[in-house]
Amino acid sequence: MNDDGPVAACPIGPVVDIVFSRWTTPILLTLHNDGRLRFVELHRRIGGVTAKVLTDRLRRLERDGLVTRTYFAEVPPRAEYEITELGRSLSPVFASLAAWQSEHLGEVEAARGRFEA
């Protein structure tokens, strides 16, 4: 949550809150690249996150309309997650981040090296 304060200082606050909460980018990218996945499979591919936290993030993404959840009350039960059109529309954002990173991450690392001294 970006605090209030002069909203003018951060007009992109809302989208940052929606997209860059922890674990949301790997979730969205995985669903974007790998298509519809059930819970365990998504969990396995992301790694490092607990079921509780993954569930929380997925609920939030579902609430925001970026992901859909389809539940099958079978035995054993099955839940499938899929990215929505709205979620897919974030593609250009992720592309611009990837582009910046591949072009400039080296400079950041160099700056960090200099900063040690």
Next chain:
Amino acid sequence: MNDDGPVAACPIGPVVDIVFSRWTTPILLTLHNDGRLRFVELHRRIGGVTAKVLTDRLRRLERDGLVTRTYFAEVPPRAEYEITELGRSLSPVFASLAAWQSEHLGEVEAARGRFEA
């Protein structure tokens, strides 16, 4: 910090950590738009953040080469912060976020409304 786990799931982890820690976007945007500013002025324009936290973020941005700090040991002292070329290179990233937000934030809010029901 995006945990480890399969890095493949989040290739943009590093840039997300660099750019989307709390308060970093308003800091970068303010310095981008308003030019070189001294500490108090920056503090005032952002609002809602304490001096301690603002200092922390600025140090981190300085370390990463996105911002420069120039200190004048006068009485009273003066410190001026300015965005670097590297920091300015984030422009397209912010532009893509702003574009997405203006196009799709309404859909997110609609989804949230639906989710209540």
Next chain:
DNA sequence: CTGTATCCATCTAGATACTG
């Protein structure tokens, strides 16, 4: 003015156990 030092409230996430 430009911070730092300290302490504390809060929030998040992780571990673990358990249910339908």
Next chain:
DNA sequence: CAGTATCTAGATGGATACAG
């Protein structure tokens, strides 16, 4: 399998006081 419930540890941020 797909979660939920509970508890706790650690990180983060805020309040406050103080220093150079």
